Amino acid sequence: MAARSGHTLAEKVWEDHVVRRFEGEPDLLYIDMHLVHEVTSPQAFDGLRAAGRPVRRPDLTLATEDHNVPTIDINQPIADPVSRAQIDALRSNAEEFGVLLYPLGSVEQGIVHVVGPQLGITQPGMTIVCGDSHTSTHGAFGALAFGIGTSEVEHVLATQTLPLKPFKTMAITVDGVLPVGASAKDLILAIIAQIGTGGGQGHVIEYRGEAIRALSMEGRMTLCNMSIEAGARAGMIAPDDTTFEYVRGRPHAPAGADWDAAVAYWRTLVTDDDARFDTEVFIDATAVAPFVTWGTNPGQGLPLSAVVPSPDDAADDTARIGIEQALEYMDLVPGTPLRDIAIDTVFVGSCTNGRIEDLRAVAQILQGRHVADSVRMLIVPGSARVRLEAHAEGLDEIFTTAGAEWREAGCSMCLGMNPDKIAPGERSASTSNRNFEGRQGPGGRTHLVSPEVAAATAVLGHLAAPADL
Amino acid sequence: MEKFLIHTGTAAPLRRSNVDTDQIIPAEYLKRVTRTGFEDGLFKGWRNDPDFVLNRPEYQGVSVLVAGPDFGTGSSREHAVWALNDFGFKVVISSRFADIFRGNSGKAGLLTAAVDQSVVEELWAIIEADPAAAVTIDLQAQTITCVGMNASFDVDPYVRWRLLEGLDDIGITLRYAYEVAAYESARPSFKPTSAEPTAAR
Ligand code: SF4
Numbered sequence: 128m129a130a131r132s133g134h135t136l137a138e139k140v141w142e143d144h145v146v147r148r149f150e151g152e153p154d155l156l157y158i159d160m161h162l163v164h165e166v167t168s169p170q171a172f173d174g175l176r177a178a179g180r181p182v183r184r185p186d187l188t189l190a191t192e193d194h195n196v197p198t199i200d201i202n203q204p205i206a207d208p209v210s211r212a213q214i215d216a217l218r219s220n221a222e223e224f225g226v227l228l229y230p231l232g233s234v235e236q237g238i239v240h241v242v243g244p245q246l247g248i249t250q251p252g253m254t255i256v257c258g259d260s261h262t263s264t265h266g267a268f269g270a271l272a273f274g275i276g277t278s279e280v281e282h283v284l285a286t287q288t289l290p291l292k293p294f295k296t297m298a299i300t301v302d303g304v305l306p307v308g309a310s311a312k313d314l315i316l317a318i319i320a321q322i323g324t325g326g327g328q329g330h331v332i333e334y335r336g337e338a339i340r341a342l343s344m345e346g347r348m349t350l351c352n353m354s355i356e357a358g359a360r361a362g363m364i365a366p367d368d369t370t371f372e373y374v375r376g377r378p379h380a381p382a383g384a385d386w387d388a389a390v391a392y393w394r395t396l397v398t399d400d401d402a403r404f405d406t407e408v409f410i411d412a413t414a415v416a417p418f419v420t421w422g423t424n425p426g427q428g429l430p431l432s433a434v435v436p437s438p439d440d441a442a443d444d445t446a447r448i449g450i451e452q453a454l455e456y457m458d459l460v461p462g463t464p465l466r467d468i469a470i471d472t473v474f475v476g477s478c479t480n481g482r483i484e485d486l487r488a489v490a491q492i493l494q495g496r497h498v499a500d501s502v503r504m505l506i507v508p509g510s511a512r513v514r515l516e517a518h519a520e521g522l523d524e525i526f527t528t529a530g531a532e533w534r535e536a537g538c539s540m541c542l543g544m545n546p547d548k549i550a551p552g553e554r555s556a557s558t559s560n561r562n563f564e565g566r567q568g569p570g571g572r573t574h575l576v577s578p579e580v581a582a583a584t585a586v587l588g589h590l591a592a593p594a595d596l
Numbered sequence: 597m598e599k600f601l602i603h604t605g606t607a608a609p610l611r612r613s614n615v616d617t618d619q620i621i622p623a624e625y626l627k628r629v630t631r632t633g634f635e636d637g638l639f640k641g642w643r644n645d646p647d648f649v650l651n652r653p654e655y656q657g658v659s660v661l662v663a664g665p666d667f668g669t670g671s672s673r674e675h676a677v678w679a680l681n682d683f684g685f686k687v688v689i690s691s692r693f694a695d696i697f698r699g700n701s702g703k704a705g706l707l708t709a710a711v712d713q714s715v716v717e718e719l720w721a722i723i724e725a726d727p728a729a730a731v732t733i734d735l736q737a738q739t740i741t742c743v744g745m746n747a748s749f750d751v752d753p754y755v756r757w758r759l760l761e762g763l764d765d766i767g768i769t770l771r772y773a774y775e776v777a778a779y780e781s782a783r784p785s786f787k788p789t790s791a792e793p794t795a796a797r
Contacts, residue, residue: 146779147772155772157779159787169629177631180766183776189790209627216629227790248788278674278703278765286769288776378793381786389786 135296135398136365137331140271144254146288153290159253159270161283162239163190163226165217166544167258171281172220182224184287189248190221190228193238197546198507198534201231210545224284237510237536240264240478244348245512247377251366251393256283261478261560262361263354267347268374269366269396271331274355294360295405297330298398301338303412308594310488311346312480312558312577314338314410315353316418316428322408324426327359330406333398334364338412344373345484352479353560356425365397417592419465420562420575422453427562429465431580431592437461456564457572458552465590468574472555473504473585474567475578476534477541480558481509483516485578490522492582492593493529499588504531505547507539531585543568556584597705599762603686604732605659607742608649609720615663616670617697621679623671634679650683654727662719663690668697668708677704687733689740689749691716702755703765709733709740709749718745735760 134142147155161184168190175182182188195210197203205211214231221228229235235242240261243249251269256262258280265272275289283289299318319326332354334347342350347364354362364370371390374380381389420428421435427450429436435454438461441447454461459468475481475489486508498504506526508514514536517523526533540547541559543566549555551570558581559566562573574590583591625637642648649655661680667690668676677700680688685706691713693701701708722729722743731742733749735756740747751759758768769776 147775155769155775157776157783160790170631173629173631178764178766186789186791212629227792248790250788253787276672276674278700282766282769285766286776287780288769290765290769379788379790381788385786388784392784392786 132399133401135402135404136269136333136363136396137271137294137296137361138402139396140252140254140269141293143252144271153292155288156254156291158256158283158287158289159187160243160248160255161188161287162243162255162257162262163188163217163280164193164239164257164259165213166194167277168220168280169213169216170277171258171284172216172224174278174281175224175284180285182226182284185225185227187287188226188284189243190217190226191236191239191242192217192229192231194538194542194544196231196537198537198539201535206546234511234515237508237512238478238481238538240348240352241481241509241513244268244344245377245510247374247380250374250380250389251370252396256289260355261352263359264348264352264478266351266354266361266363267344268370269363269393271361271363273361295330297327297332297359297406297408298404299332299334299408299410300336301334301410301412302336303338304341305338305412305415308417308579308592309415310577310579311342311349313418314412314415315350316420316425316575317415318410319353319357319426320418320428321410322357324356324424325358327354327357330359331361331363332357332359333404334362335398336412339364340367343484344369345482348482349479353425356560366393417577417580419556419580419590420573421457421459421465422450423456423562423564424453425560425562425575427453428575431465431590433465435459435461435463435465466595468590469501469554469588470556470574470584470590471502471553472549473498473502473581474507474540474555474557474559475505475581476507476509476539477559478509478538479560480578481507481513483513485558486513486517486522487520488578489582490525492579492586492596493531494525496529496586496596498530498585501588502585504585505534505540506531507534507547508536511536540567542566543571556581556590597762597764597767600686600705600707600735600759602732602734602736603659603707604730605686606655606657606728607660607662607719607723607731608655608658609723610649610661610663611720613664614666614669617668617673617676618670620668620676621673625675625679626673631678632682634675635682635684637675638679638683657684659684659686660731660733661685661688662716662723663688664716665690665692665713667693668701669694672696672700674700674704677701677706681706689716689719702752702758705759705764707733707735707751707759709751711740711747711749715740715747718747
């Protein structure tokens, strides 16, 4: 790879995938990997069938079942007819078009954004797409990864390319060291609270700075995952030794001479000193503390030590109405300390925080403690592999001894599309990524939290951090 | 996608403005797994009303919809276009279309012809007086003709070209199959595939 200058990481990955460029037309970008799940793919396959087109590169396509699957009794037929129809459609489409599918029950099944990285299929410098907005997760490896719509899914299946107009670039520089007790989840919630849910609109965010370099791959995935909640198309982190060590030895990682060639290329994937971003944001890591959301969008969050805000605090009328509506839906009174909010359901899981490191953090807090009587706690591994890893480390026993429910892999309570839902009026502390009205079930109220806060909350029955125990 | 050159058919007057995509097809239809067969969901909320224009016997078999301004606003669901296609519509005529709906239409082969509101009014008058009146939409000439009236319409030049050539997005990209193959042959060998790794590794 020739030396380049003046380019951001995102621009480099983009440039390396341009198949065709023509003045006045979008660039045609090559897609290195296309991840597929049951919800957004059926019409795309149907479109191919209608036009008599094959999947161009089944070997660059991978499917799994996640959104609709139950997390208990997984050997039973799926009860909900709509869910079952989507799963059945994926199975027959995968078979007909020769796409590898990891179905429910397979040891590689799981949330699509957990499966890719753990197989080593997610690697630096790739373009990765999926009909799912949280595809941004894979950007943690220095891949350009973003969600696409169903017609685009069909386009990628048929051509392994996408016509795209360039994204804008944004740098979020996080200087300093995260304090003890603050995690990647707290950091991203703090970032979204600062820049807003539309702050990243039209941009690819690159997270950089000392605090980012210090994060584990799991932490980086948590961060990039929620780029979409900041309005961005994708999030990226330049690959470094932490990245290479994570990828090395995984089933799909390059080996031998390929490994050396890959690492040599990956090392070029950094933003040049003379590159310019369209937008720059600076965050002080040392000020980040355990963070929770109080409202109905991911930008409505505050440090756990704060109180429920008042509509009177709003800068303008739109914000005031936003706060009023959120407080009404969430049934919260301004001035209430966030720590006083009682929680009846705790959910640990999702593509944001359903990886092994997240489960370890939870186990460490639950060890020797018990979930409060008033709380139902669900712990759902992001993939069947994560579940096995947790078993090997004895985490499952810690969870069940503490009184939590330990489930099979899937999206579970992250969205109300499968049997794991919260009931109307119930209030959850959830490690997932969206606190929209009804996201976890109609009428359900969601507070987004880190795994550590989720665990402490489960023990105490109200929003809490491990330091409160 | 079929080429669209010239279309002649009967037309239905939809005397409503701001018909959003929820009205074109409600959210419950988004759960389906097929790409076709959405005709039963089209204008679902109005289809039980015997007076609704598409329920009236004189407008059976129409292929042109003449709608009020701001047609296709709201959610970006592509199902709205599929439902119109599946019902048998080839052309929607309005004085203003929502951008995303218009983009989706062009991709799926449904012509959205933008005209002055006066043309819409004139067409309404004609097809209400004579539901059997044939409307001809000539994409090459960009004209609408119907019983003595003749008007021109607006369409994005790129969309017009695609419709005339019968090219959907995929069809266009497939024209560059050579470039794609050339790119593929130069891809580094270390890039992963999804194929199950062999035991050797
Ligand atoms: S875990 Fe939640 S956010 Fe992630 S893919 Fe599943 S439903 Fe989407």
